[in-house]
Amino acid sequence: MSGNNLKLNFAPIGITGETIVRVGFRPFEKDILHDLRKEFAETHVFRTDRQDDTIIDIPVVPDAEPLSDKVMEVDLKETHWHWPSLMNAAIVRAFSGKREIARDYPVEVLGSPQRNFIGHDGLPAWVQKRSLLEFTPRTIFGSDSKPQFGLLCDARVRNLLLATCDQLIEAGLSPLGRYVLIDHPPNDPRLTLRPQIVGRVASISDGQLVLEDHREGYETVEANKARLSGSKADFDWCVRGLLGNDADRVLKEANLAASQIHAGPGRLKTIEETLGFLRDSSLEAVPGVKFEIAQLLDSKSPSFPTREMIKKPSLVFDPSGTRTDDWNERGIKANGPYDQRTFTPKGLNIAVICQDRYEGQVETFVAKFLEGMPDVKTGRRGREQARYGDGFLRRFQLEKANVQTFTSLSPTLESYEKACTNALEHAADTGIQWDLALVQVEEDFKTLPGNQNPYFGTKAALLKNHVAVQSFRLETMQQPPSGLVFTMNQMSLASYAKLGGRPWLLGAEQTVGHELVIGVGSHVATNSRIGGGTRQVGITTVFSSDGGYHLSERTNVVPFDEYASALTDTLKRTIVRVRDQDNWKNTDRVRLIFHMFKPAKDVEAEAIKAAVEGLDLDNVTYAFVHVAPTNPFVIFDMNQQGQPSWAQQKKGILGPSRGMHLKLGNYESLVVFAGASELKQVTDGMPRACLLKLHRNSTFRDMTYLARQAFDFTAHSWRIMSPEPFPITIKYSDLIAERLTGLKQIESWDDDAVKFRDIGRTPWFL
Known part of the structure; x- marks a missing residue:
């Protein structure tokens, strides 16, 4: 697919009306901000201004006034940074009393319980599979380089088990060995109850659940106040317990029904109908100032992000x-x-x-x-x-x-x-x-x-x-x-x-004297859902030397709180080794690109830069790239009729093709690592693009180059013949962390086996 007929789940937004408004401001205090939001959530929007260290309150309903003693006038047309909070509040007001609102940032709204995707005469009403709408205000940059504020809208499905544990027990289902949650009152009365997992049921006595692996203060909870989460494991277990032999068929039919929302046509229809409802609701930012919601942004508009189809690497x-x-x-x-x-x-x-x-x-x-x-x-x-x-x-x-x-x-x-x-x-x-x-x-x-x-x-x-x-x-x-x-x-x-073999290498053009690409991934090792789990971080270095990418000699895994220092140590060792191997000069240009499973903090970026600069390299540039597979963006390719073209039931209809790249701005790009052709089955729904986010302290900022390079690394996996749905810089790091976390639990294991011996110079973790 050429990508010449795309849509983004992004509706551009403008405002009309009398945009000069009075707002209050006071010094920032965390507890005061919490109390204000709890008491005045329905009448005011509260923002924090970190630059001035203040709390700003904006009245959003008729006759409401600023709450602070200090008041100033602002022009909403010029102060666009207020728009996201005002948009969230307007959406909550639009759905309040009509639908259940699960969250207020990003706003999440549950579909009607009458449109339950799972149904059977033997299932009680508290077993539900319902649609969920999600709204995320964002600003992106079009091919005209102008910023465009808008609303991202997406649709998915949520499982719900609304019965309390005493109702489960009455239905013949024991929650023993399962984690339970309790519902707390929300800070905003327009929202649904706020669930919190409190522990795993160890025993049941006189209407009380005795918990293990529990939160502080929750040694026991009353069975009539606790319930199960809607996780897939709990949901499927519950349905099987209620329906017996019919369960597999009912679950399969429910997943097929729910896949209509996950699939391209159903998802697009739901999003457009939802935006139509918001337009009809005449959303107001403040009294007298309306949000104007345009149609979904498409590739014919100059406001659509710059796009390209990244070619397959050689x-x-x-x-x-x-x-x-x-x-x-x-x-x-x-x-x-x-x-x-x-x-x-x-x-x-x-x-x-x-x-x-x-x-x-x-x-x-x-x-x-x-x-x-x-x-x-x-x-x-x-x-x-x-x-x-x-x-x-x-x-x-x-x-x-x-x-x-x-x-x-x-x-x-x-x-x-x-x-x-x-x-x-x-x-x-x-x-x-x-x-x-x-x-x-x-x-x-x-x-x-x-x-x-x-x-x-x-x-x-x-x-x-x-x-x-x-x-x-x-x-x-x-x-x-x-x-x-x-x-x-x-x-x-x-x-x-x-075995240490090299099946192939990437054909990469030499664009700088020396380039190292460092991947940082993680694995959570825990038997607890409450806390106490250990996030292990794996580090693998992939470097370019004369156009070929190779694994470094060292792999490592450390607890999360030690990863920044371990990363600097690994990086220094690698640079020293490669500098000697390739006969670097101190004046050579060096580029370091980090692919990270989490956003880099300023202190981490500065520590890494300081460590490398201590190696007497005079000309070094950096790029810290957060590779985020979970993000609110959805790309629709209106020309995609589904794959394979000859099949009666096609997968990936309206899904983008692998290699599609949208540059959202100087610091963000969307890249489709696995597209419509890479979906395994019809019910897999829509392929999702991965969001690449560049840290602001990066000194190398060519997002197009970084996006293409990340895409190339999905084709360089020696683990599977098909492209990875993620760059191997991150994927390999995740595997290292996962494998070493498991190996460390074996009493006879020796960490030095992969740290210092020849086997550690191979991708033993694949």
């Missing part, structure tokens, strides 16, 4: 740079891996670890993995192809492997660790070194704590002994051949990378 399959392709699977089949001439060893020693009851099935699976599945062809009739006809060995130019199987007597950590020990002892006795271990695991292992999980146990035992580990699930082996070939593709790619 992947390089040989050091000379002559063998290239923009499709990794085709390129590697035709050319072999980038390092085929230098990769060693060619003849691999492979240990297979599996449960003894599946040994025969596993050996058959491994044979298919190594030798290929040439008889299995997929694709439309007349265009079928053998997606995994070559197999791991031929695809990566390897010789016949030495494969030995070692079995586990049970699906337990101890038994898997024993199988690993047997494999390592065999290697020692025969004088070989295992290059790769293929480990059969089960889907259910994901539910086990880290210190009981065979997945992490085998990784810990083998990685610290320099053995790359590739796991595969029992459920994967049982796939039909037409699906298994795709899994084999991914597994073969990841295995080669874990």
Whole structure:
């Protein structure tokens, strides 16, 4: 798709009327601001002016006056920074008494309970799946470079379980082992009750829920005052408990019905109808000053953001740079891996670890993995192809492997660790070194704590002994051949990378002397929903040297509160190493680009800059980019009729294509990393663009360059053949944090295995 007929879920807004208004102002105090909002939420809007350290109050209903002793006149036409708060308040007034308002910033409004997406005679009225409207005021910049204030409107679905726990128990559903919440009165009486999770039910006695992992002061709560959240797990459990054998069908039908709002046509219709309601409501910013809401912004308007379709990056399959392709699977089949001439060893020693009851099935699976599945062809009739006809060995130019199987007597950590020990002892006795271990695991292992999980146990035992580990699930082996070939593709790619191989590199143009791209991701490790969880932060460095992107030698994981200092240490080590390796001069131009899972704080940005500048580099520029997949923007491509074009039921209708880039301003861009073609099924709804936000202290500010580069990194994954829905700079960091968090729970694990040994110089975490 060319992107020449786009719409954004953004309605431009102007104001009309007598815009000179009187407002009050007083010194800022947090407690006073809270009390004012609680008492006067229906009559005034309160803003904080951080520059002057004041509270500003604006009367928004007839006959209301400023509340402060000090009053001044402002022209709303010129003071656009007041508009977002005034717009939020106007939307709340428009829906008050007509719909349930769940939040006031951003404003969230629940759809009518009569339009419940889930229905069955056996379901009580307190089981609901309802639409939710969300409103976010924003300012963006069009291709004419002029700022445009407007309202982002989106529609989604929310699950609700409104029964109290005593009603659940009466219906035969025990909340034991589940987290419960209680509802607090809202600060604004026009809003719904404010839910708060208070703890997990440990026991039930005389109408009281005894809680564990609870908030302070909530050792017990009354069953008639607590309820379950509407999380997918609780919602599905509740429906299954009420409906039994009918539940799966009802849940499937409900998800299909709800997908009409998530899908392009339904979402667009809901948004436009909602904006029509707001127009008819004649929203007032203040008495006598109306908000004028235009139609959704489309690409024909000069106010629409500058747009482009980012082209697929070129992947390089040989050091000379002559063998290239923009499709990794085709390129590697035709050319072999980038390092085929230098990769060693060619003849691999492979240990297979599996449960003894599946040994025969596993050996058959491994044979298919190594030798290929040439008889299995997929694709439309007349265009079928053998997606995994070559197999791991031929695809990566390897010789016949030495494969030995070692079995586990049970699906337990101890038994898997024993199988690993047997494999390592065999290697020692025969004088070989295992290059790769293929480990059969089960889907259910994901539910086990880290210190009981065979997945992490085998990784810990083998990685610290320099053995790359590739796991595969029992459920994967049982796939039909037409699906298994795709899994084999991914597994073969990841295995080669874990062995230290380079399947391909990015073909990048050299635009500066030296450029490093640093990704920072995270993983929350916790068994608690109340608190006490530890956010672990992973760091992976991807750098450009002579146009090719590579992993750094070090990966690390640290608690969240230590990540800034760990990042500066990692960065300094990397720069020193690369400077020596590539013979940098102090006067060379250096660009450092950070892809971060959270917005960088000023103090963090300054600390990193100070650390690098202490390395005597005279010409360094920085870009701190927050990569935010969750954001309020939705892009509609009015020419997108759905994929695949020949299917009766199409996915991604009106969805944007992968590579679409909208520049929202000098500090923000929207990039579609996974588009309509990348959706897996019809019910997946709309592909969403990722928001890239540049920190204001950045000294390199070319958002177009940064957006294109982030997009390129989605095509450079050695984990899967298809593009990642996220740049690998962040994705790899997330994986590092997740894997190391689990490994640290294994008593025998040694952190030095990936910090200082050769296995740590490979993407062992894929």
